[in-house]
Amino acid sequence: KRRTAEPYKIKAVEPLNILTREERQKALEKSGYNTFLLDSEDVYIDLLTDSGTNAMSDQQWGALMVGDEAYAGSKSWYKLEKAVREVYGYKYVLPTHQGRGAENLLSQLKVKEGDYVPGNMYFTTTRAHQELNGGTFVDVVIDEAHDPDVEVDFKGNVDLNKLKTLIAEVGAESIPYVCVAVTVNMAGGQPVSMDNLRETYDLCQKHGIDVMYDATRCVENAYFIKEREQGYQNMPIKDILLEMFSYSDGCTMSGKKDALVNIGGFLAMNDEELYTRSRELVVVYEGMPSYGGMAGRDMEAMAKGIYESIDDHYIEHRIQQVRYLGEQLMDAGIPMVRPVGGHAVYLDAKAFLDHLDREQYPAQALAAALYLDSGVRAMERGIVSAGRNKETGENNIPKLEMVRLTIPRRVYTNNHMDVVADSVIELYRKRHQIKGLKMDYEPPTLRFFNARFSPK
């Protein structure tokens, strides 16, 4: 098979700062062994997140110059609205500054005290907004999603029996909508199959329950359907995407991922009554329905980014690059979530550092060790991120204790992936020298952003 390359060439570069190990040790101590508290200038390869860290194209940069900054009726807004309607297929669109802006509106509009919001695994901000409005998140993802070693094609699928059970238990009137994430971030960027989307939608329609997608990485999901699901191999991504969205009533979207921008998002739906109510609420939290927390230039860039994201060559390279890193690690026997997801490689820190117990924060310790070894910044997605149980105050102990190596879109080359792989493989060889951490400062909420640690 002939090798392929990026479907783009580089026109501008950002020189990277390469620190010595001693300088990295100092930076690590200054950050309290918390990669969130590292300064970007001290980071060599930044794999903290794929959110907002993507590279824009010359077309997007050029579009900034024609941003219409009118307060109402901006020309740039109409371009964004048109792009969402064409690519996602919804009738109505509200702009928001980013995904959680849309989650705030949706939860305020649809969730009431005592409601249950089922979803295929939780996401931090999504669940936070549902709970802030009195809702209880209920996990209805298939069991396999919680097991890093199980190789399933569509590990993000909804377990229809779990959903049926919940509907029978609490009644459809207590379920304002089902939140279907495409792909599932916390399971390792795992996709949902078209069949499962269709079956979930049919079940919900029978009970008069809406299905709202978390569409953040929907183009990546479409690529997995093209690659793995019978009948989609020859279908262009844009058509797979339209079919996916036809099995939903609306979505929240963080443009900072699959729409290839550094800021932006939207809430979309087909229901006119919900649209009318959201047009009023958007003014309170985001601004006019014709700019929603974005400048005109941001809307221009996102309109272009939406069309660029459905280019078949672009998305194929994007997924293959993540897989290129993942397969090197799998071949080296590194414990990690399988199969490799759409936007990241998730290291199984519990298995990697099997000499540490959970209260020594294995994922935090591994992320710190990785930065010290190579200047690569990753994100802890384990016991620290899971926080404490609201009632008991005890640490939530999630099954998955992961370090997420998140690959920004169109930013790094495969040479950078090789540097990351070499560092992880070297660390694995010396893994029993990696010490656990103790938490010296614990913030009251969302502790993973600001907690401070030291070696124990």
Ligand SMILES: CC1=C(O)/C(=C\N=C(/C)C(=O)O)C(COP(=O)(O)O)=CN1
């Ligand atoms: C699945 C999902 C996300 O992954 C998400 C944000 N994710 C971040 C920041 C991440 O690092 O994964 C958000 C929030 O989007 P926002 O960061 O507010 O544009 C919603 N859904």
